[in-house]
Amino acid sequence: MALLFSFFFLFISVAFLSASAAAQCRYALGMEDGSILDSDITASSAWSDSTEAKHARSVKGDGAWCPAGAVFPDGSEYLQVDLRKLHFLALVGTQGRHADGHGQEFARSYRLRYSRDGVKWITWKDRWGQEVVSGNENTYDVVLKDLGPPIVARMVRFYPLADRVMSVCLRVELYGCVWTDGLKAYAAPVGHVMNLSGLPVYLNDSTYDGSTEVQFGGLGQLCDGVLGGDDFMESKELRVWPGYDYLGWNRDVLGKPSVDIEFHFEKPRVLRVMQVHSNNRHTQGVRVFNKVECVFKGGLLQPWSSPALALAVPLDDLKDPSSRTLSLPLDGRLAHILRCSFFFTDTWLLLSEISFLSGNDDDSTSSSTPALPPPAPHHPSSAPPPLLAGLPVAKDDSSNTAILIGCLVGIILLLLAVIAVILWRQYWKKLLGKVRPYFVLFCLLYAVAHLVLCRWCVCVCICVCVCVCALPALLLNNPAYHLLLSDHRKGSRPSTCQAQEKSLNPPPYPGSPPYPALSPPVSPPLPPSVPHYAEADIVSLQGVSGNNMYAVPALASSSPGADAGPLPELQRQCLVFKEKLGEGQFGEVHLCEIENPQDLPNLEFPFNVRKGRPLLVAVKILRPDASKNARNDFLKEVKILSRLKDPNIIRLLGVCVSSDPLCMVTEYMECGDLNQYLSHRVLLDKSGPSHTTPTISYPALISMASQIASGMKFLSSLNFVHRDLATRNCLVGERHIKIADFGMSRNLYAGDYYRIQGRAVLPIRWMAWECILMGKFTTASDVWAFGVTLWEMLSVCQEQPYSNLTDEQVIDNAGEFFRDQGRQVYLGKPAVCPQGLYELMLSCWNRDCKLRPSFGHIHAFLAEDAMNMV
Known part of the structure; x- marks a missing residue:
């Protein structure tokens, strides 16, 4: 019970500390009271007149919107609400149809899409990249869901989802307020990565809903109403990475003295003030900008104003590390588009929020929603620097005082002393589960703080006490914590994976601290009789599209496959573009044709292509503006992959490296990837001959699986670790199966990857438990993934592995493998799978990596x- 109260008060404290106007922007927008007209509520279809879209407004009674047919798992039916103008949406509510106890239709989950112009539709995702929103559990309760991040939209669509074909009905309500800021989109450079003591701090705009490659045409964290704290490493949102609240740029990486941000408004605005919240952690090279230059466009076709409006920022108090809100006067300029250049003062510039105050001339209120806190009077202690004299001066809206800081420091020191005493007692008396006395202490401190101090002190008190109450219990339930604890006590690694060597920077496990733990001691060398799955001295290739296909060792000249000669340089004009296969962080993958491959004698490859018939190839293209590290990785990948010569591995045919953009040309099989190939077929021995649906036989599946195993046998002989073996990464030809790495770059398979804290994407449904929990990728983990791939093939790729589990439950299942208490869940035996073959799969999923085949x-x-079936 005490733990429950702790989480409750933690939620309250986080809401207090966010200091965001979004907390006040939660008004019902009119589905229930009729403010939203019937004509503004539409749907893709309706079951009958009594279940039309307009009935989705009912909260009492039997009315609801019900689509004409059953809802399928892909969720193509939708209910649309047009709010007529841009709104800031912070909350949505859903309800089913009760029908006086006779109806049982409700949506267990749904997906949201929104639009600001009715043309471009954007799928809403939470802060961890998840699209599906949990809905109702019964027909009568209203379920409210906070939108984190909130959205700015005029139109919203609800797509009810179902795990099976079923009937649903839906009633909805939207909560928010009118978006008087008028900002329709902004464009800014993509945020950079800061390295602090080896820890990467991602300062990207992770909720941006426009084009993320060049960050254009959308809105994101610069207008979500959340102000970053003084320490940019401490995020106000739970379970996200350090630096999440800020968008930041490095002057040296950007290569220019200023950051240019362009703002597009819904219509021309009379702009009075621009408020910018900036970090000033000067001890880490982060300072407030020293000058801003803005140009205006009164209309889309009008020229930029000249000269630029220059605004100086006083630098006298920049030694104060507090973040602050700066008010920049825009002198009532009319603007449909505004472009501002923020000039660096130090190496880094970090911004968390930008909003605008408009005049009454443009039919708007005097403040934006959500807006930054209203500016407080501020008088600089000294005049601006001489070089900036005569320019308008920005006002610092920071309201921190010495008294407040002193109170906070005193309370924190007091509570740290209390925590030290409590932890000492817990260590010696093992009282981790008895948090009731600490809850009483929390209540007393809360009462004292409430009577004596300000509300910010109350919030600090709440947070620290909640940590005291809740953190030990959370640690006890965290498998990674137990793993580190056991390693510390035993001085060695877990016995089940002693053959593995050091970890390759494991991604943060959800629920664990975002900072990497200390690596445990390395185990002594194993005797020759034990299989050795090497992971030391390897190179992780990110690939041109940002994927991580192989983890490869440096091949010695005497190693198998190390005798590759120089790759031929291909002429770009011989490549005929067909379609775009996918894209990633560093470039794109295109499907092309070489029209007359026999006319290119420098292609040293035995093509089985009839004369006059084009050859399909995949072309990986590195972006011209890619970083130096990305270019080095590209050339390193070319060198390594050129040495892979096996009938079941995609071959590298040639390169285009004489000029930018750099390209590598690989094989591509005419039948596409194995996942799509099998998903459009049925098993011959299951359905019999079919005149409409292509079939595939069980012997053909075993032959394909044997070829994949042969290719992986070749890779494992070189200690190559693939890390992403699945049917989506196998290509199908007329007689051959070849292993590739295009799956991660294709949007078609985005659902197969789990986004860890908004950054890394991992194929967790194919990963061994030690990969998920400890970040250890070895040949043994590839064996695990092969077992899942074999299961996909025998299921003819009709469903995802563990389709009945959410991503979080898959991660929990990995924890069950770690605990080894017999509660782990395995993939079931496919209908056509013999028992002997299923036992092979189970051996691939053995908890002990040494016992996997x-x-x-x-x-x-x-x-x-395969031979026995011939």
């Missing part, structure tokens, strides 16, 4: 099985 054993097993 080698790819040599797997290939021999499948090859023998």
Whole structure:
């Protein structure tokens, strides 16, 4: 019970500390009271007149919107609400149809899409990249869901989802307020990554809903109403990474003295003031900008104003590390588009919020919504620097005082002393589960702070006490914590994976601290009789599209496959573009044709292509503006992949490196990837001959699996670790299956990857438990992924692995493998799978990585099985 209260008060404290106007922008927008007209509520279809879209406004009674047919898992039916003007939406509510106890229709989950102009529709995602919103559990309760991040939109669509074909009905309400800021989109450079003592701090705009490659045409964290704190490493949102609240740029990486941000408004605005919240952690190279220059466009086709409006920022108090809100006077200029250049004072510039105060001339209120806190009077202690004399001066709206800081420091020191005493007692008396006395202490401190001090002190008191109450219990339930604790006590690594070597920077496990833990001691070398899955001395190739295909060792000249000669330089004009396969962080992957491959004698490859028939190839293109590290990774990948010569591995055919953009040309199989190939077929022995649906036989599946095992056997012989083996990463030809790495770059398979804290994406449904919990990728983990791939093939790719589990439950299941208490869940046996083959799969998923079979054993097993069926 005490833990429950702790989480409750933690939620309250976070809401207090966010200091965001979004907390006040939660008014019902009129579905229930009729402010939203019937004509503004539409739907893709309706079951009958009594279940039309207009009935989705009912909160009492039997009315609701019900689509004409059953809802499928892909969620193509939708209910649309047009708010007529831009609104800031912070909350949505849903309800089913009760029908006086006779109806049982409700949506267990749904997806939201929104639009600001009715043309471009954007799928809403939470701060961790999840699109699906949990809905109702019954027909009568109203379920409210906070939108984090909030959205700015005129139109909203609800797509009810179902895990099976079923009937649903829906009633909705939207909560927010009119978006009087008028900001429709902004464009800014993509944020950079800061390295602090080896810890990457991602300062990107992770909620931006426009084009993220060049960050254009959308809105994001610069207008979400959340102000970053003094320490940019401490985020106000739970379970996100350090630096989340800020968008930041490095002057040296940007290569220019200022950051240019362009703002597009819904219509021309008379702009009075621009408020900018900036960090000033000067001890870490972060300072407030020293000058701003703005130009205006009164209309889309009008020229930029000249000269630029220059605004100086006083630098006298920049030694104060507090973040602050700066009010920049815009002198009532009329603007449809505004472009401002923020000039660096130090190496880094970090911004968390920008809003505008408009005049009454443009039919708007005098403040934006959500807006930054109203400016407070501020008188600089000294005049601006001489070089900036005569320019308008920005006002610093920071309201921190010495008294407040003194109170906070005193309370924090007092509570730290209390925490030290409590932890000492817990350590010696093992009282981690008895938090009731601490809850009483929390209540007393809260009462004292409430009577004596300000509300900010109350919030600090709440947060610290909640940590005292809740953190030990959270740690006890965290598998990674137990792992580190056992390593510390035993002085060695877990016995099940002693053969593995050091970890490759494991991604943060959800629920664990965002900072990397100390690496445990390295185990002594194993005797020759134990299989060795090497992971030391390897290179992680990110690939041109930002993927991580292989983790590869440096090949010695005597190693198999190390005798590759120089790759031929291809002429770009011989590549005929067909379609875009995908894209990633550093570039794109295109499907192309070489029309007459026989006319290119420098292609040293035995093509089985008839004369006059084009050859399909995949072309990886590095962006011309890619960083130096990305270019080095590209050339390193070319060198490594050129040495992979195996019939079941995609071959690198040639390169275009004489000029930018750099390209590498690889094979591409005419039948596409294995996932799409199988998903459009049915098993021959299951359905019999079919005149409409292509079929595939069980022996053909085993032959394909044998070829994949053969390719992985070759990779494992070189200690290559693929990390992403799945049917989406296998290509199908007329007679061959070849292993590739295009899956992660394709939007088609975005749902197969789980986004860790908004950055890294991992194929957790194919990953071994030690990969998820400890970040350890080895040949043994590739064996695990092969077992899942084999399960996909025998299921003819009709569903995702663990389709009945959410991503979080898949991660929890990895924890069950770690605890080894017999509660772990395995993939079930496909209908056409013999027991012997299923036992091979189960051995691939053995908890102990040393007991998993080698790819040599797997290939021999499948090859023998294929021979017996001939």
